Amino acid sequence: MANRAYNFNAGPAALPLEVLQKAQQEFVEFDNSGMSLMEMSHRGAIYEKVHYEAEKLLKELLGVPDGYKVLFVQGGASTQFAMIPMNLLRPGTKAAYVATGSWATKAIQEAKLFGETVVAASSEANAYKHIPAIGELNVPADAAYVHLTSNETIEGTQWSEYPDTGSIPLIGDLSSDILCRPINVSQFGMIYAGAQKNLGPSGVTIVIIREDLIAKPSLTVPTMLRYDTHAKADSLYNTPPTFAIYMAGEVLKWVKANGGAAGMEARNREKADLLYGTIDDSQGYYRGFAERGSRSLMNVTFRLATEELEKLFVKESEAQGFVGLKGHRSVGGLRASIYNAVPVESVRALEDFMRDFQQRNG
């Protein structure tokens, strides 16, 4: 078997080994077709089966109710930052955002290009170390939607429950925590996620959108940037990223075989408890960045007393086979991303390393 690193990359990130091995088996010749999946038409029966199966599994695993469309689009979650206001922010309405950190800020900046935005709540004054309490949200009555970032990948914070925004559609960026736990899709008007953290390789972005939000498209939006274009064509309006969708489908099969969203949550809690437990047991040697009530199940962020020690931590960890533990360049520190596919064995190895490092450098 390949020599697998302890992969804590933030994205693109670890994929299940079983999925990689199955894809390898099917790589050169897919389904007795005499060619790889990448070499065949997206209009053919073989690809269509892959496409609709991935869509069906996503609906099943997330419990997507009737009345929603599941779309596969390109351009990453970052393109959704623009598509959302382009399609949904109409004249005379405002776009409300919860400012929780780096990704929420990028979403807000993009919306400002298209209309009036308001910040419904913010944790900026606390360096984005927490998720604002639901009761703090101040949403204007003429808001077209409320946008939140379910998991702030860089700061390592996560919503533990979502607000009820009544008749105003709630939009969630779930790029770094989709399928990490069960959610109630009907609380949202729209959910979106780039695939490369929890669902597969980069190149495909999932959009789940309530049908009434695409019923009256804004006709000045370019065709490819309109949700109704992709909804009407079952995400086959133009050539979709076929290989990325195939890989996402295989990851979804793996999620299903491992207990679905609830199985993922149990796995993720076990991993997160190991690392946060190590931080909390360290008597201040490791300092968790996020406040306890807002800690992420997916990205564990922490600091050491000095940047020198943090550099040493990264260097020694790399020498022992750990990858991706350096924090994002914008906030520094250390970060262990423990998405669905990261095995608990990798996390146990990291825990051992952290305890050992503290003993040697305490």
Ligand SMILES: *Cc1c(COP(=O)(O)O)cnc(C)c1O
């Ligand atoms: C990674 C990430 C993005 C950006 O995704 P791209 O697909 O690279 O555009 C947006 N939001 C969150 C929460 C992310 O983690």
